[in-house]
Amino acid sequence: MASLWLAALLLAPVSALLLGARGIHLSDRNPPIKNLRMDPGSRRLTWDLHGNVSGIQCFEDSSFSRRAQNNLFCQFYVLSKCKPSNYTVQVTLVDGEPYSTWIEYPKQEGDPGAAADHLDCEVHDKDFLTCRWAVGREAPSDVQYYFYLEDTITSQRWECPRYTPNAQGQHTQCRFDNVSAFSNEEQHRFLVVGASNRSAIPCTESVRYLSEIEKFMAPNLSATCNKSLALMEWNMWSHFHKNLDYELEIQQGADPPFLQKVGAPPRGPDPPSVHAPSCLDSRPRGPPTLPEMSRGEGRRAASCAVCLEPPTEGHPPHTPPPFPQLGQAGRLRKSLGPSARTSKVQDDQSFTLTNPGTFLVRIRAQFLSERVGRWSAPQRFVCDQEAGARLQVWQMASLMALGTLLTVGTAVFLCRRYSVLKTLFPPIPHLKDPLGGNFENEKMFLCEAGRPTQEECPVAEVQVLRES
Incomplete structure (x- = not known):
């Protein structure tokens, strides 16, 4: 005891x-x-x-x-609809x-293993939003999934307009064809809801900004050049990014290629690009200027409540480092001559290359050096006009000489062929049919009986007894 x-x-x-x-x-x-x-x-x-x-x-x-x-x-400003969270006071x-x-x-309903798995969404080719998911490991055979895009502030919801099913007829992909209809001022919820006659199916969600899941398409590049300078310009299309950086890979002649970065000048905050889950801020609106980066962006479904924290007061804006040889398109286009000079100005969609010669170039867009787009197809430019003119003259002279040789050779061949044929197969003389023969282009002589001709050959009278 x-x-x-x-x-x-x-x-x-x-x-x-x-x-x-x-x-x-x-x-x-x-x-x-x-x-x-x-x-x-x-x-x-x-x-x-x-x-x-x-x-x-x-x-x-x-x-x-x-x-x-x-x-x-x-x-709180973004609450999870699918995965239960613990809220403590x-x-x-x-x-x-x-x-x-x-x-x-929220309260968990149904078997979590039956929910859609591996939800992944991306904005691509400027206008398209595509989301993919897998059938849950423990989902019943009659399960069907439905996708919704939802504004986290207004709760406005858009159902998927175009599904792609798997071999069993279950929806596993959704595509929207016009993302410009959606705002990037607020986060969106990518929601997959399951339905079955056998059991309740939990939902799956991911809460992101549209800008942070965008895959940049390759810019469209063109160039104007001479022996001294090459002005490269490009166009880029995006509904959610205004200030982007660009990376050019340039190879001049036989030299190894080098990378050249062209940065956009600061023009105020861009829409956010990657998620930084936080609920410390009490303001409902205003996406962060420079959220924390995550190298795994776009590949994870955030099945939890997400609330982005806007930047604190006095947070320094992101200013890309200056890069040399930034060309001004308007001035150089007007003065692109033998004495043209490069103006180093803040132009985020052009680049001037000095003494370009012949070079290969390709380009891609990127955001904060973390998210990079696709490379464009390599393009080749020949900028030495004098060398090009000499090459053109040489090519023309070569073509003329070759044409002359071909003409003479053809004539000789035809003449020799005709002479050989005439030697091998000489013409055989034959009598002309005075009645049915064709005397066109033939030389005729008048022959009279009893009178010698110019050839003094005897002529015999022929009497036609009967026509055959």
């Missing part, structure tokens, strides 16, 4: 510490927070407050924290004692 009493004394402090860590205190007899709940319409975590407290702070999955507003609620009482309580939102 004494040993049991001693064990109780030894374990009592440990139990008290464990209960304190879980937020259960003497104040639980009259907890300061009651009826903790999430309002999905306003996206507010609210409660009923009892007594005086010195501060209240909210946590999402023990990671993202924010202070309560007027000690009455915590504001931590209270500091007036006497300094801590108290915490939590809820889970």
